[in-house]
Amino acid sequence: xxxxxxxxxxxxxxxxxxxxxxxxxxxxxxxxxxxxxxxxxxxxxxxxxxxxxxxxxxxxxxxxxxxxxxxxxxxxxxxxxxxxxxxxxxxxxxxxxxxxxxxxxxxxxxxxxxxxxxxxxxxxxxxxxxxxxxxxxxxxxxxxxxxxxxxxxxxxxxxxxxxxxxxxxxxxxxxxxxxxxxxxxxxxxxxxxxxxxxxxxxxxxxxxxxxxxxxxxxxxxxxxxxxxxxxxxxxxxxxxxxxxxxxxxxxxxxxxxxxxxxxxxxxxxxxxxxxxxxxxxxxxxxxxxxxxxxxxxxxxxxxxxxxxxxxxxxxxxxxxxxxxxxxxxxxxxxxxxxxxx
Amino acid sequence: xxxxxxxxxxxxxxxxxxxxxxxxxxxxxxxxxxxxxxxxxxxxxxxxxxxxxxxxxxxxxxxxxxxxxxxxxxxxxxxxxxxxxxxxxxxxxxxxxxxxxxxxxxxxxxxxxxxxxxxxxxxxxxxxxxxxxxxxxxxxxxxxxxxxxxxxxxxxxxxxxxxxxxxxxxxxxxxxxxxxxxxxxxxxxxxxxxxxxxxxxxxxxxxxxxxxxxxxxxxxxxxxxxxxxxxxxxxxxxxxxxxxxxxxxxxxxxxxxxxxxxxxxxxxxxxxxxxxxxxxxxxxxxxxxxxxxxxxxxxxxxxxxxxxxxxxxxxxxxxxxxxxxxxxxxxxxxxxxxxxx
DNA sequence: TACATAATTGAAAGCGCTTTGGATGCCACT
DNA sequence: AGTGGCATCCAAAGCGCTTTCAATTATGTA
Numbered sequence: 001x002x003x004x005x006x007x008x009x010x011x012x013x014x015x016x017x018x019x020x021x022x023x024x025x026x027x028x029x030x031x032x033x034x035x036x037x038x039x040x041x042x043x044x045x046x047x048x049x050x051x052x053x054x055x056x057x058x059x060x061x062x063x064x065x066x067x068x069x070x071x072x073x074x075x076x077x078x079x080x081x082x083x084x085x086x087x088x089x090x091x092x093x094x095x096x097x098x099x100x101x102x103x104x105x106x107x108x109x110x111x112x113x114x115x116x117x118x119x120x121x122x123x124x125x126x127x128x129x130x131x132x133x134x135x136x137x138x139x140x141x142x143x144x145x146x147x148x149x150x151x152x153x154x155x156x157x158x159x160x161x162x163x164x165x166x167x168x169x170x171x172x173x174x175x176x177x178x179x180x181x182x183x184x185x186x187x188x189x190x191x192x193x194x195x196x197x198x199x200x201x202x203x204x205x206x207x208x209x210x211x212x213x214x215x216x217x218x219x220x221x222x223x224x225x226x227x228x229x230x231x232x233x234x235x236x237x238x239x240x241x242x243x244x245x246x247x248x249x250x251x252x253x254x255x256x257x258x259x260x261x262x263x264x265x266x267x268x269x270x271x272x273x274x275x276x277x278x279x280x281x282x283x284x285x286x287x288x289x290x291x292x293x294x295x296x297x298x299x300x301x302x303x304x305x306x307x308x309x310x311x312x313x314x315x316x317x318x319x320x321x322x323x324x325x326x327x328x329x330x331x332x333x334x335x336x337x338x339x340x341x
Numbered sequence: 342x343x344x345x346x347x348x349x350x351x352x353x354x355x356x357x358x359x360x361x362x363x364x365x366x367x368x369x370x371x372x373x374x375x376x377x378x379x380x381x382x383x384x385x386x387x388x389x390x391x392x393x394x395x396x397x398x399x400x401x402x403x404x405x406x407x408x409x410x411x412x413x414x415x416x417x418x419x420x421x422x423x424x425x426x427x428x429x430x431x432x433x434x435x436x437x438x439x440x441x442x443x444x445x446x447x448x449x450x451x452x453x454x455x456x457x458x459x460x461x462x463x464x465x466x467x468x469x470x471x472x473x474x475x476x477x478x479x480x481x482x483x484x485x486x487x488x489x490x491x492x493x494x495x496x497x498x499x500x501x502x503x504x505x506x507x508x509x510x511x512x513x514x515x516x517x518x519x520x521x522x523x524x525x526x527x528x529x530x531x532x533x534x535x536x537x538x539x540x541x542x543x544x545x546x547x548x549x550x551x552x553x554x555x556x557x558x559x560x561x562x563x564x565x566x567x568x569x570x571x572x573x574x575x576x577x578x579x580x581x582x583x584x585x586x587x588x589x590x591x592x593x594x595x596x597x598x599x600x601x602x603x604x605x606x607x608x609x610x611x612x613x614x615x616x617x618x619x620x621x622x623x624x625x626x627x628x629x630x631x632x633x634x635x636x637x638x639x640x641x642x643x644x645x646x647x648x649x650x651x652x653x654x655x656x657x658x659x660x661x662x663x664x665x666x667x668x669x670x671x672x673x674x675x676x677x678x679x680x681x682x
Numbered sequence: 683t684a685c686a687t688a689a690t691t692g693a694a695a696g697c698g699c700t701t702t703g704g705a706t707g708c709c710a711c712t
Numbered sequence: 713a714g715t716g717g718c719a720t721c722c723a724a725a726g727c728g729c730t731t732t733c734a735a736t737t738a739t740g741t742a
Contacts, residue, residue, distance in 0.1 A: 002698055013722045018700060028720060047457040049399070050698035052390040053727045058458075060437070067426035072621040073640070078419025085408035085440030094453075096401075097436040099426030112435075114386040116728085117399075117458075225627050250622060253594075257629050280413040281591060286566050288598050299414070343728055354692045359730060369690060391728035394697045457698090 001044045010038055021046070052117065059093045061309050062118030064109050066102040066125065072221060075250065076298055079279055080124065080146070083302020091310050106131050113139050119313045122146070122305060126192040142312040144305050150195045157321045159305050163193045166294035166327040167200030170245055170273040173292075173329065175208055178338035179243035179271060183216035183234045185227060185255060187247045194219060194247065197275070201245055216241055220251075227254025235262050242338050246274040249282045252291060271335040275327075290332035296325055342385045351379055362387070393458060400434045402650050403459030405450050407443040407466065413562060416591065417639055420620055421465065421487070424643020432651050447472050454480050460654045463487070463646060467533040483653040485646050491536045498662045500646050504534045507635035507668040508541030511586055511614040514633075514670065516549055519679035520584035520612060524557035524575045526568060526596060528588045535560060535588065538616070542586055557582055561592075568595025576603050583679050587615040590623045593632060612676040616668075631673035637666055 007017045012031070020027045020035035038044070052058035061084070065077065081095075088094065096118050100108030109132055112118060119142070123132055126147035133152050136143050145158040171182065184201050187194040202212050215237060220226035227250065234241055235258060246252045252274040259266050266272060266289040276284050276293035278300075284291035308319045348358045353372070361368045361376035379385070393399035402425070406418065422436075429435065437459050441449030450473055453459060460483070464473055467488035474493050477484050486499040512523065525542050528535040543553050556578055561567035568591065575582055576599060587593045593615040600607050607613060607630040617625050617634035619641075625632035649660045 003700095004698075014699080015701080015722055015724095016720080019721090022700085026720065031720080043455075045452060045455040047394070047698050049390045049393040049457050050727090051700080053388070053394055053729085054698080054700040056727080058390065065422070065426050067423050067430060069427055071423075071427075073420050073423035075416050075419060075622055078416060078422070079414050081406070081419070081438075082408050082412075082414035085406050085438070086410055086412075089408060089440040089442065094440070095436075095438040097422075097426070097438055099430040099435070101430065110384075111386060114384070116388040116390050223622050223624075225624055228627060254627065257627070260629060281416055281564050283564075283566055286569060286595065286598070288601060344730095345728075355729080356693080356731080357691055360691090363730085367690065372690080388728050391697090392730080394699085395728080395730040397697080 001042050002047065003044075006035075006038060006042060006044050009042070010035060056116075057119050057313065058117065059091070059313075060096050060118045061088065061093060061120050061122055061306070062096045062098065062112045063122045063124075064105055064112065065097050065099045066105065067099045068101045071102060072223065074222070075279055075281065076222075076248075076277055077124075079277065079298045080302045083297075083299035083304075084122070084306045085302075086299070087303045087306035087310065091314070093306075093310055106135055110135060110139075113141050120144075120309045122309060127190045128192055128195055130192070142309060144308050146301060146305060147192050148196075150192050154322065157308070157319075159301055159308070159323045159325070161193075161296040161301070161325045161327055163196035163327075164200035164203075166275065166296070166329070167197040167245055168204045169200075169327075169329050170292075170294050171201045171204035171243075173331070173335065174243040174245075174271055174273065175204065175210075177243075177271065177336065180210060180338065181216075181239055181241040182210070182212055182243045182245065183241035184212060184218070185230045185244060185246045185251050186217065186219050187222050189219040197245070197247060222248040222250050224250055224254035224257070227251035227256075228258050229254070231255035231258035235259075235264075242270055244270060244272040246272055249274050249276050249279065249284055249291065249293070252284075252287075253282065256287065256289070267333045267336045269339055271338070273329075273335060276330075284330075285332065287334070289334050292332045292335040293330050294327045295330055296327040301325070342383050343388065344385075347379060347383065347385050350383070351376060397457075398460050398654065399458065400432070400654075401437050401459045402429065402434060402461050402463055402647070403437045403439065403453045404463040404465075405446055405453060406438050406440045407446065408440045409442045412443060413564065415563070416620055416622065417563075417589075417618060418465075420618065420639045421643040424638075424640035424645075425463070425647045426643075427640070428644045428647035428651065432655070434647075434651055447476055451476060451480075454482050461485075461650045463650060468531045469533055469536055471533070483650060485649050487642060487646060488533050489537075491533050495663065498649070498660075500642055500649070500664045500666070502534075502637040502642070502666045502668055504537035504668075505541035505544075507616065507637075507670070508538040508586055509545045510541075510668075510670050511633075511635050512542045512545035512584075514672070514676065515584040515586075515612055515614065516545065516551075518584075518612065518677065521551060521679065522557075522580055522582040523551070523553055523584045523586065524582035525553060525559070526571045526585060526587045526592050527558060527560050528563050530560040538586070538588060563589040563591050565591055565595035565598070568592035568597075569599050570595070572596035572599035573603075576600075576605075583611055585611060585613040587613055590615045590617050590620065590625055590632065590634070593625075593628075594623065597628065597630070608674045608677045610680055612679070614676060617671075625671075626673065628675070630675050633673045633676040634671050635668045636671055637668040642666070 007014045020032040098112045121143040124146040128150040130149035148160045218230035273292045276295040278297040284293045348355045361373040439453045462484040465487040469491040471490035559571035614633045617636040618639040625634045
């Protein structure tokens with residue numbers, strides 16, 4: 001069933017039927033009713049490809065999913081997607097996901113944009129001096145970035161959390177508890193959030209005249225396995241750190257296992273603060289020793305970005321171009337006074 | 342830059358350029374070279390919407406993502422998507438993801454199909470007597486189901502793992518260890534895999550004249566929190582089970598916490614076997630007591646389904662319509678002889 | 683030399699929709 | 713009666729591509 005058939009069935013022109021469907025005012029209410037009724041009976045749905053071709057819009061947001069054989073999938077991606085989806089479903093938008101090798105992201109993004117089947121782009125996993133940024137700017141298509149790109153002029157539309165502030169605050173708390181030996185379990189080095197979190201730790205320490213030793217920083221994929229390895233490494237250091245900052249509850253999972261295996265007690269021998277993206281899978285309050293965290297919901301960020309993107313496409317703006325969300329510092333049992341030597 | 346402009350630039354007709362690009366044989370090799378060269382220089386990309394409109398195909402697989410405010414995102418979804426993506430990227434396919442309220446899946450799937458912007462459909466989270474099946478059959482669009490639908494005639498294309506066999510084998514192992522009191526921590530009751538796994542346990546037990554008490558079955562979302570709750574419940578039972586079958590390593594995570602909190606030792610007081618979807622996030626061999634598991638890679642399933650779907654669209658078939666993958670039973674330290682009373 | 687055959691290219695129709703630029707009829711008002 | 717305004721509706725063009733059908737030229741054969 002297509003527009004032509006439907007209009008013939010109704011004895012109307014395609015024009016009128018189209019207008020009736022799209023809510024244009026110049027069609028008689030009785031006629032509109034008749035059309036809507038016919039749509040219900042026939043189950044007619046407009047062909048999206050044709051709509052897109054005719055209008056240049058088709059209610060879709062494009063995003064690139066980094067993937068490759070051997071490339072580990074990331075829980076955070078799924079959670080974020082859920083947020084995007086939650087908002088998109090309210091507006092009858094959908095996503096076009098282009099899987100791409102992580103080495104090919106710039107090109108993949110461009111292909112996606114030029115292919116003409118998305119109205120807007122979403123970009124995540126920002127890195128320092130991210131090469132996608134200049135490309136996006138040249139594209140004349142709406143986009144929103146999740147995160148920022150350290151080292152690039154912040155003149156692009158983004159939504160980010162205050163990573164530096166979060167880790168600054170977390171570090172300060174531990175300092176107040178009297179800790180002096182710190183370690184940071186971070187995400188991959190080139191990622192923007194990792195850079196900022198590290199800066200947050202470093203600047204809080206600097207205020208007390210402390211430094212973060214190279215030995216006490218790990219950069220790794222955020223899996224529990226990597227957490228375990230990193231923590232094992234920290235625990236073997238001659239000057240064992242007593243305060244751990246951790247970029248993800250997933251990493252914390254492994255880290256805590258290492259702590260337990262070493263016979264140490266979390267919150268007493270070792271204090272740990274993790275960043276909590278509010279993954280439903282892994283609640284910090286349910287850890288055997290509940291985790292002190294810096295919290296910001298990844299899913300909420302997804303919802304908000306979808307709002308901005310969809311709003312822009314529908315010209316429902318204006319939206320602020322840059323948003324920086326504060327995180328919450330939630331104190332639970334995994335942090336405590338530094339152990340007396 | 343569109344086809345018309347490109348062809349004018351080259352002094353050729355749109356026909357010839359189109360043919361050159363799509364690999365038709367009736368174009369002079371020299372001409373083809375010239376066209377390809379121009380494409381490189383101009384960065385021309387065909388408009389996918391127009392292509393789809395003209396051909397009815399556009400290299401895309403549609404899937405419905407269940408989502409709603411309050412609906413928990415599922416790690417398994419992301420992992421599966423990674424598998425689909427890994428294969429799709431090799432064929433320049435992409436996904437169209439339609440987010441939909443879980444109550445509205447049938448309609449959402451139909452909308453997606455009729456919208457005319459996907460070539461094939463993928464469906465997961467199968468339930469018993471799944472209402473999407475009759476709809477899919479009526480659609481005349483290729484599709485592959487992940488899982489099966491208990492109670493429906495198995496005459497649809499699917500890829501499933503042998504859930505019943507997996508849990509049958511796992512149960513048998515525990516029986517051989519002398520366990521007699523079993524409990525099952527399962528996924529949501531209506532899901533097909535949950536039904537089959539339960540059947541596997543029940544039939545293995547039946548062979549020894551044992552039964553699975555209602556008290557010893559939990560159905561819940563597969564999060565660590567639910568795992569904790571379920572295990573706490575089991576441990577309070579007057580006849581405490583000593584053998585636990587668990588539908589996910591995520592559930593196991595919480596379950597094990599409950600075991601530890603109760604001061605019991607995994608692999609001695611309590612034996613546990615979990616199903617392992619090979620989530621990179623959570624490796625059973627890294628648990629503090631490594632987990633005995635039934636294993637089947639979700640991601641590999643994604644790759645295979647993408648192969649079948651893409652192959653069908655590209656007429657590269659034939660593919661078997663039904664595939665049932667065996668799982669592996671991998672014995673680690675979380676299972677041991679039943680404790681002597 | 684004449685004619686069938688193959689190789690290469692193009693004109694134009696069509697995919698299903700939106701939208702521009704009229705038509706048409708009806709009414710109120712002068 | 714004549715005019716303008718309004719409410720409705722429609723024909724046709726156009727979005728950017730593919731594909732059918734036909735034309736043109738090059739090649740080979742009798």
